[in-house]
Amino acid sequence: MARFTLTIGGSDTWGGGGIQTDLKTFENLTTFGLSVLTCIAVEKENEFVIRNLDAKLVEEQLETIEKYYKLDAVKIGLLGSVEIIEVVKAFCQRNAKKYPIILDPVMAFKESEHALKQTYLQKLIELFPFADLITPNLIEAQLLLGGISIQTKEDIFLAAEKLSLMTKSKVLLKAGATHGFDLYQTAYFSQLFEGPISNKKTVNGAGCCLSAAICAYLAQGASLLKSIEKGKKFVYEAIETGVVVGEAGNVWHPINEGSFNK
Numbered sequence: 001m002a003r004f005t006l007t008i009g010g011s012d013t014w015g016g017g018g019i020q021t022d023l024k025t026f027e028n029l030t031t032f033g034l035s036v037l038t039c040i041a042v043e044k045e046n047e048f049v050i051r052n053l054d055a056k057l058v059e060e061q062l063e064t065i066e067k068y069y070k071l072d073a074v075k076i077g078l079l080g081s082v083e084i085i086e087v088v089k090a091f092c093q094r095n096a097k098k099y100p101i102i103l104d105p106v107m108a109f110k111e112s113e114h115a116l117k118q119t120y121l122q123k124l125i126e127l128f129p130f131a132d133l134i135t136p137n138l139i140e141a142q143l144l145l146g147g148i149s150i151q152t153k154e155d156i157f158l159a160a161e162k163l164s165l166m167t168k169s170k171v172l173l174k175a176g177a178t179h180g181f182d183l184y185q186t187a188y189f190s191q192l193f194e195g196p197i198s199n200k201k202t203v204n205g206a207g208c209c210l211s212a213a214i215c216a217y218l219a220q221g222a223s224l225l226k227s228i229e230k231g232k233k234f235v236y237e238a239i240e241t242g243v244v245v246g247e248a249g250n251v252w253h254p255i256n257e258g259s260f261n262k
Contacts, residue, residue, distance in 0.1 A: 002031075002032045003030075003031040003032065003072045003073075003216075003219040003220055004031065004032050004034060004069050004070065004071050004072050004219070005026045005031040005032070005033055005034065005071070005072060005073050005074070005075070005212075005215055005216055005219050006033075006034045006035070006036065006065060006069075006071050006073075006074045006075070007019050007022035007023065007026070007033065007034070007035050007036070007074075007075045007076075007077065007212060007215075008035075008036045008038060008062075008074065008075070008076045008077065008079070008088060008091075009022065009035075009036075009037075009038055009075070009076065009077025009078050009079070009104075009106070009208075010037070010038055010039040010040065010041055010050065010077065010078040010080060010106075011037055011039070011040045011041065012041050012204075012205070013040065013041055013042050013043075014041075014204070014245065014250070015243075015245075015250055016204030016205040016245070016249075016250035016251070017204060017205035017207070017208040017209075017250075018041065018077060018078065018205075018208060019035045019037065019077075020205075021205035021208040021209050021212065021250070021251060022035070022075060022077070022208055022209075022212040023035060024252070024253070025208075025209050025212035025213050025216060025234070025238075025253070026212060026215075026216050027255065028234075028253050028255050029213060029216035029217065029220070029234070030216075030220075031072070031073075031216045031219050031220070034065055034069060034071075036058060036061040036062055036065065037053060037058075037061065038052065038053055038058055038077075038078060038079050038080050038084050039051060039052045039053055039078060039079075039080035039081075039084075040053075041108075048108075050078075050080055050108050052080040052081045052084065053080075053084070055081065055083035055084045055086070055087050058084050058087050058088070059087045059090075062087065062088075062091045066091075066094075066095075071095075071098070071099050072099055072218075072219035072220075073099050073100045073101070073102070073215045073216070073218045073219035074099060074100070074101045074102070074215065075101075075102045075103075075104065075211055075212050075214075075215040076088060076101065076102070076103045076104065076127070076131070077104050077106045077208060077211070078106035078107075078108060079124070080108075081120075082119055082120055082123045085120070085123045085124060085126070085127065086123070088127065089123075089126060089127055089130070092127065092130035093130070096130060099219075100132045100133075100215070100218040100219070100224075101130055101131045101132055102131065102132065102133050102134075102135060102211050102212075102214055102215045102218070103127060103128065103130075103131035103133070103134045103135070103169075104134075104135045104136075104207060104208065104211040105124055105134060105135075105136050105140050105144065106140070106207070106208075107120070107121075107124075107140055107143060117143070121143060121144065125144070125166075125167060128167040128168070128169045129167075129168060129169065131169055131170075132170065132218070132224065133169070133170045133171070133172055133214065133224060133228075134163075134167065134169050134170070134171055134172070135171075135172045135174060135207070135210065135211045135214070136163070136171070136173060136174065137173075137174045137175075137207055138150045138156070138159075138173070138174070138175055138178070141159050141160075141163060141173055142159075144163060144166075144167075145159060145162055145163065145166070153179065156173060156175050156179065156183055157183065157185075157190070159173060160173040160183045160185035160190065161185055161190075163185070164185045164186055164187055165187060168187075170184070170185070170186050170224070171183075171184070171185045171186075172184050172185075172193075172214075172228060173185065174207060174210065176193075176195060176197070176232070177197065177203065177206070178197075180194060180195065180196070180197050181193060181194040181195070182228070182232065184225065184228060191225065193228055193229060193232055195232050195233070195236055196236060198236060198239040198240055200239050200240055200242060200249075201244075201247065201248045201249055202239055202240075202242025202243060202244060202248065202249030202250060202251060202252070203239055203242070203248070203249075203251065204245075204248060204249065204250045204251065205250050205251045206235055206238070206239055206251050209234070209235045209238050209251045209253075210231050210232065210234075210235040211231075213227075213230070213231035213234040213235060214227045214228055214231040217230050217231060234253065235251065237253055238251040238252060238253040239251050241253060241254055
């Protein structure tokens with residue numbers, strides 16, 4: 001029986017992250033991937049630019065999927081605007097507890113957008129109670145916690161605990177790229193997920209890949225902790241087999257490489 005996974009997020013025109021990586025990950029992990037597009041990342045005059053879709057169009061995409069599919073898991077990524085967050089929040093309210101939701105709090109702000117950033121963060125936090133897991137990286141965690149410094153292993157443990165208490169959510173604080181581990185934290189429990197650090201530069205989309213893999217494994221019925229464990233293995237392999245683009249490159253897990261569901 002097919003398992004249906006939905007990603008709600010942005011389009012990475014370079015193919016490195018966002019819905020492109022999410023859908024490839026869903027496919028590799030044998031779930032039927034669906035997408036709701038919120039924004040498009042492009043280059044304009046040598047600058048990285050996010051073009052948000054109209055919130056009404058996002059709402060129409062969600063309503064279309066709700067009409068035709070019984071979902072098994074959902075991943076939420078870059079939403080782009082306060083108005084789109086409100087639309088996704090209403091979607092989560094309508095479908096509360098029907099399936100697991102993974103929230104990857106992706107953010108993209110310019111230095112000049114301080115007021116917008118604060119409003120966006122406040123609204124984004126309103127989504128957290130609907131998520132079975134939030135998966136911030138260290139920079140995102142710093143923003144969510146008001147700019148605190150997260151450098152050492154002790155900082156990471158303290159930040160994860162603060163995030164879990166503040167959001168009342170289960171947290172996977174992603175520190176694998178620099179520290180070799182990610183930290184799972186709830187109000188009463190923590191667990192380190194350690195793994196090797198890849199020397200490859202094909203890391204664009206690694207965070208998206210991890211949250212999408214966790215989503216896919218949950219859709220297949222794995223426990224949350226097992227989904228994290230398997231997701232970390234999957235994203236490491238996706239970095240190792242990534243595609244070079246310029247001086248860096250994108251994660252990519254060829255569908256015929258390895259056995260991903262073991």
